[in-house]
Amino acid sequence: MICLKRNSLLSLVASLSLFTVSFEAFSGQFEPSQSDFGGVGLMQMPTGRSAKDGSFSFGLTFNQDYEHYHASIQLFDRLETTLRYTLLPNRRYSSSVSFGGDNKYTDKGIDVKFKLLDESYWLPETSIGFRDLGGTGLFDGEYIAATKRFGSVDITAGIAWGYMGNSANLSGDEHLSDNECGRVSSYGGKGGQLDVERGFTGCVSAFGGLEYKPSGLPIRLKLEYDANDYKGDFAPLEKAPQSNINLGVIYELSDWGNIRANFERGNTWTLGFTLNTNFNDVHQVWFNDPHPIYAPSDSVKSWKQTQEELTRFSGYRNVSLYDDEGDISVAGTPSKYRNIDVGRERLAATLLNRDETPSSITITERVKGMPVTSINVNGDKLKQVVNQEQVGLRFGDAYKEMSSFTKPTDSSLVGKSYERFTYGLSPALSQSIGSAEDFYLFSLGIAGNAAYMLTNTTEISGSVHLNVFNNYDKFNHTIAPGDSTQLKRVRTLVRQYLSNKPLRMNNLQLTQFGKLGDDVFVQAYAGYLESMFAGVGGEVLFRPLNSNWALGVDANYVKQRDPSSQFGLFSSPTIFDERDKRTYKTQLGTLTGHVSVYYRPEWAWFEDIELKVSAGKYLAEDKGVTVDASRQFESGVKVGAFATKTNLSAEEFGEGSFNKGFYISVPLDVLTTYPSTNRTVVSWVPLTRDGGQMLNRSYHLYGMTGSRYKRSEYIY
Structure with missing residues (x-):
């Protein structure tokens, strides 16, 4: 059985849309x-x-x-x-x-x-x-x-x-x-x-x-x-x-x-x-706000007006503006352009038009309150760039990256906007292809999510799923005849989780983000961490600026949620399934986590490759290694595959012998007419089994800090 999961119904049409958005007239080439x-x-x-x-x-x-x-x-x-x-x-x-x-x-x-x-x-x-x-x-x-x-x-x-x-x-x-x-x-x-x-x-x-x-x-x-x-x-x-x-x-x-x-x-x-x-040629024409043209204002604009223009033209949100005698600092979260330099250049051009050329502009990107990257733009060089005073001069020639972050004084703060509460609704689709009961199984619903920032770095968030229609009741068995029942049922109870309740809570957690020095990022979280598990955990990521490698560690203690209850957890080590007439084991509590190495090879013959190797303990208490390799194409579409081999034998694991799968990550702005940093992921897992299964955490620090590597697309 292949399982496909998507964040929204846009994923359902993503594959078909890709076949049409990049082509013009029929070429007839051989x-x-x-x-x-x-x-x-x-x-x-x-x-x-x-x-x-x-x-x-x-x-x-x-x-x-x-x-x-x-x-x-x-x-x-x-x-x-x-x-x-x-x-x-x-x-x-x-x-x-x-x-x-x-x-x-x-x-x-x-x-x-x-x-x-x-x-x-x-x-x-x-x-x-x-x-x-x-x-x-x-x-x-x-x-x-x-x-x-x-x-x-x-x-x-x-x-x-x-x-x-x-x-x-x-x-x-x-x-x-x-x-x-x-x-x-x-x-x-x-x-x-x-x-x-x-x-x-x-x-x-x-x-x-x-x-x-x-x-x-x-x-x-x-x-x-x-x-x-x-x-x-x-x-x-x-x-x-x-x-x-x-x-x-x-x-x-x-x-x-x-x-x-x-x-x-x-x-x-x-x-x-x-x-x-x-995937190298897929593109879309955006109906977007025009790039700011260099035209200094005759009158001094208010900082409030400048702040509104920054958000509109650059896509930075939750912006803090500082002015220290002509040295302007901006801190905010990029939310519009996947290419981070596009947003930076628009932001700098907007400030250049305010009244007079600033001596310098410091731009700091923050994610969940954590400073991730920072650049210092020279005002005079920026003016040369926008005026094209030299052939081939680019925005990248006007700034230098900063390896450390210095917060401006509060007395220089001239503007601030902050949205503490965010929410959204979207169609949601879960699918399985190739199962025994039906070649195509699906669950169609509406996903709702909300988050509230208690402080700049502390968030409480949750998500719910309203089931509209599904055919997962066609499952006759959750394990094929002859497969092992010795493993704890950490993933193969999917039928119960998807079909038992019309409205289910997938996630409700408290998360604290932070930094330890310039290159170390951390998060700690507790609550209902995903649709099948609740618990506590944390992650630490060491990612030097402009380095093509990073090292991360996550550790969690989790218990399995009871699919018959919104907030309950399993209290018995075994359950008897009336439909299957078999007794299964449940996960009453375990430590799970991994040490992960991330690597971006800079090989001319293998461009835009990302490798991730994770070793540790999985939800069914098996131990092993997961290898994930992906390539990102020029359009931003990413294609990858993963394989997990643990200390389970093929007989203990069941059909398929070990966990493996494939995925395609599609930027939404190649499917729509507006720039966006959001993506939708289509994943194929040939068989859902209990071995080699990781916790589905809400946040991954490596993805949140993508802008720290020059050749890495900023995708958060």
């Missing part, structure tokens, strides 16, 4: 197209091609035997990754009717492709790839493919192992090991692991094909020699294959998508569509 399985390819077979860096596609292909839902992204120029869900109409999800019912068998797969050679005058573009890594390996195989373009024709030749090469036209006895030429078909543990011993074994076959794009026409034609004979397929095919030649046509609707029809195996029609975008 860009690589997707295969039936997702990822650049012909139909059943891959090619040596890779898409442009940042390309993202989502698609569906289906025939009478298979339904493939796939998403593919070119993470780097030389690395393509694909996530796929496959439904088998002719097989049931489980042999247990009470567990899977009549639902179709569902398989998850991950593919990766590495580009080895770029195309040149003499050499083809060449790649090596791995299909269906880990999991049950229904379609697992490896290949090396080379593709060369001749005018409007792309010609591909390659060698495949495993599922793609099951015809064994080069080597292998296909009668061995269920028609797989002796290749190991079983998988380790409970699935979800990399079974490297299977790699480049079994049947070996040659494959090839071509793709032709007629000039000026929105179609592509494909011809393919399929190296699979389908004798070892897990799905019972309705028709035995009659040919290895596949034919296909793609009709391009525009740059954002296409539809396709293939005639495969000599007797099977396969239909589908693909939506495309590029």
Whole structure:
């Protein structure tokens, strides 16, 4: 089961919106197209091609035997990754009717492709790839493919192992090991692991094909020699294959998508569509307040008027203004522009227009009352920048960063605005894809949140969720038959938390923020910390200014909340589920926390990468390590993956063997017509299990202090 969580309903349309906001007229360029399985390819077979860096596609292909839902992204120029869900109409999800019912068998797969050679005058573009890594390996195989373009024709030749090469036209006895030429078909543990011993074994076959794009026409034609004979397929095919030649046509609707029809195996029609975008090119036109033009006022403006203009043009809120004989200081919270220098330049330009050029302007960014970064702008240089007195002079040339913070004297305070109470309402959607009871489960509701700053650094905050409609009552079991019941049920009671009450309190906590010196940030919190746990905890983060690394520690003592009560906690170490007819363990109290290292490599060949490694104790009292890696593209869209391995065995953990998932973080200002620092996150977790689960804390100091690293987008 894949779980997707979103902060608001905007996340529901985020993916589809990305396919349209960045494109203008249809270009008709010869860009690589997707295969039936997702990822650049012909139909059943891959090619040596890779898409442009940042390309993202989502698609569906289906025939009478298979339904493939796939998403593919070119993470780097030389690395393509694909996530796929496959439904088998002719097989049931489980042999247990009470567990899977009549639902179709569902398989998850991950593919990766590495580009080895770029195309040149003499050499083809060449790649090596791995299909269906880990999991049950229904379609697992490896290949090396080379593709060369001749005018409007792309010609591909390659060698495949495993599922793609099951015809064994080069080597292998296909009668061995269920028609797989002796290749190991079983998988380790409970699935979800990399079974490297299977790699480049079994049947070996040659494959090839071509793709032709007629000039000026929105179609592509494909011809393919399929190296699979389908004798070892897990799905019972309705028709035995009659040919290895596949034919296909793609009709391009525009740059954002296409539809396709293939005639495969000599007797099977396969239909589908693909939506495309590029995360480096996604952009939006904003209806925004114009940038202040340098035009000093003839009359002296009041500080109140200046303060209002600062908030309007720069997006800084909770502003404090100080004037010390021409040296102006401003402290506030950026809330409008993801690029922090955009807000800074607008703020400085507004002050420059007040009456006369200030000697200097000190701008300090505060988050929850904590000074995070500070710059000192030279008034004369700023005037040169706005007047463009030198070619290429930029705002960054007019200021220097300050490593320490000096609070101005209270006597120099000339203006202050502070909103202690904030609140908001938004649609909320929780989803699960690929569960046994239904391929798509969801909970639609309204989320309300509010916060009140008791002091500049002390906050009381809370959130509630009003359930409008959900189908989580379709859950027949919360644990699959045969899975372990020895772990404490820290996450797999999701059915009870989502469906028991129409109105539920997700969070209610008191938080204290602070600093210990210039580079150490701290927070302490207590209350109902998330929808499933209550307790106390704290976090300390050491993050030097302009350093590409940081070190953090969080420690918490938590107890599990009782889903049948708004404020209650479990009081018994076990519960008996009347629906499942099984006894489960609960978490009556545990210490949980992690030591985390954050690192931003400054490698030319791997740009905008962020790595996070956390080691510690998890909610089910297992101990281990979580590795999180992500890349941020030029539009601000961030794509990442994580994996957690603890001291639980695969049998103790259950199906999937260890916790893992993927996520896409989308800036809302690429979907709307107004700049914003807010984001929405779409996350995929293949299976919800109790092992390797962290506490879902409301605040993370690393994200709140993003402006301390020059190349880090300011996202708070």
